Amino acid sequence: MTAPTTATDVNQPSLEHAPPAGRRMSWPVLLLVIAGALALTSIVRLITGANGITNVSQMSTALQLAVPIGLAGLGGLWAERAGVVNIGLEGMMILGTWFGAWAGFQWGPWTGVLVGIVGGCLGGLLHAIVTITFNVNHIVSGVAINILALGATRYLAPLAFEGHQGGSAKQSPPVDSLGHFSIPGLSDWLESLNNQHWFFVSDIAGLLGGLVTNVSWLTLLAVALVPATWWILWRTAFGLRLRSCGENPIAAESLGVNVYKYKYLAVIISGGLAGLGGVFLSIVANPFYLEGQTSGRGYIGLAAMIFGNWMPGGLAIGAGLFGYTDSLNLRGGSANVHALLLLGALLLVAGAIWLAIRKKYVKAAITFVVGALVFAWYAGTNEVPNQVVSATPYVVTLVVLALSAQRLRMPKADGMQYRKGQGK
Template sequence: MATATVAKPQAKQPGKGSRRISLPVLLLIIAGVLVLTSIVRLISGADGITSTGQMSTALRLAVPIGLAGLGGLWAERAGVVNIGLEGMMILGTWFGAWAGYQWGPWTGVVFGIIGGALGAVLHAIATVTFNVNHIVSGVALNILALGLTRYLSKFTFEDAPQGSSKQSPPIDSLGSFDIPGLSSWLETLNGKHWFLVSDIAGLVGGLVTNLSPLTVIAVALVPLTWWVLWRTAFGLRLRSCGENPVAAESLGVNVYKYKYLAVIISGGFAGLGGAFLSIVASNVYLDGQTAGRGYIGLAAMIFGNWMPGGLALGAGLFGYTDSLNLRGGTTNVHALLLLLALVLVAAAAYQVWRKKYVSAAISLVISVVMFVWYANTDEVPRQLVTAAPYVVTLLVLSFSAQRLRMPKADGLPYRKGQGK
């Protein structure tokens, strides 16, 4: 007698059922946010939220976050989780300042990359060769880098002119430049405070005003990373190590070599981000200078779904919220309460269209709270402004979690020949 077999339901893989946002939809969302931002600016009178200066500051603050995120992208596409980005950035800040003070800023940039890469070598040895848990290795590296740089600073900066055990002497500037004609025209247009036009002028103006040469290099690394990882044979082999290292090995790929290369390149990117902080952003090394930007860079990478373009958007978002600390923070963040309320109303309408009534109700309730908060206050507490980048990090990761699709072998131990 034949027995009927019932197929067992397969567990749904995280992110497998989620739809990736297409480019036209993404551009439509960005345009919608710009329109809402312009409306909020007109209602609140907070012209600073889209000023050229605000956007220029946001770009400068987004660069180290984006570089750390690119570092995480390279490592995790090869299957190595890199929680140690913060430690590699710390090494980059110290090495960059140490060499930059003695031999000039460009030498400092090179040494910052080397410092981050040295930390990455330790992480690669632990995770790739000895199969140490990736999280444990990364956290250990962060602690080691913090203690090492504090120890070294006592011997290198304490007796130097204008230096101390927690701060390096000033470092020469790399210089900055504007795009002739375009920068001043966009700034003038932004100053007219027209609906939408002035906001777009402020956004674009921030991208072409007061630029450091290192900022241009950092921005160019985003499309370069995409081209190398998705359009070259080298990138294909590297990504195969993060998806299925056993299959990659069966096709002749030296998995160990590619994992080592990916992690070292990852450290170089993080070290470059650290050097940017100590040479461009502040022109001195300061104890605790990274302030968690390595972790925020990792969050930007996750928000971007392990893709360079999404990572750049995430870094820009976090850089913008961070910039509120420096330019009229309490007033601008108060205006953004209204923006958040309007965005939540739009989100609720979309959820109703998708027949997700519970989610829509929650969005509307939070939106009402934001409206009431905005209407009954003139500014927000300074502590909220300081915490804004970290709050945004948590919110973004919470809302984007359903669309994530990490490399399948990310963080998994690998031994040569384990598929035999």
């Protein structure tokens, strides 16, 4: 990042509305791609008869599973845009699950939400002190926080939950619900339309129906945080200064930006968002804390952030994708995953054709062969093993990251150690 020439450049966010460098997909093109993918999915649904892959219940479950992943990813985005790698998202989510349930069963679910966020912020504060003040390697600090959070909650759970009705050494007493809502009329109409199983129209109805049926208030808050994050980081002076710390902290310091302050704020906010994702797991997804509840969602959130190229919109799409594949475990998993093998084969063949048009013949041939093998798997079987269904979210995570790696562009100073005054 080239340093601006005057302090005015840092104080006026209008000079940098867009993220730095790299080709970005415009909204019309993005919507066209999403519509094409949905149309292809509809074709697969009609061929296989697997109506469950786009029904309202499937989409509603996918949204619920995507929320904690998306919140963890937002937490990672805030930290890394300020130049701090946050591998400790998993540990901060664990703190959120424990503190949220601990306060929730005693003083109510909304108190649990606030205390869970504070628990995540404490993890973020610890990570900030270790990495920013003492310049410890960011990866080492994050891994240590994950281990520390797991150990601390295992120690505290028996002390806090045993002796209470429904509580044990590994589980909290139940927490009251935050409440759910459906939009009257619209929800029923979309579900009825989805049940018609028409091409494309029913699939859109299923997608939209999942967004307005049996939705938690915390889900609504989480969804609102995506555009809020974009507006704060890309449309305010505060956001511009924070991102300058992740691009070139020396240049930012030379223009009067308190780099330490912005890094600390970003990492604490990062912990709070991850903690909120943990709260969602222990109050909304399940009305209690359970040891091992996060199941690696902090790491998947980090993968969603990378897939989204350190942008809130891309992160949301990544979280939705991972949430959808995870939902296959809960609703007709084997049949739905078997149907999606056909979708994967068609996508690979389409990718091979695209590569061939661009005269990348070797890559096109490899992609086509892989697509043919996936189609052979689909045609030669009637279902897939349960182990494959369980592994689907993690396989999709690896495949998507591998395919998108070449277009990624992280903040230039992400993970680099910084000392105040080092540019003098």
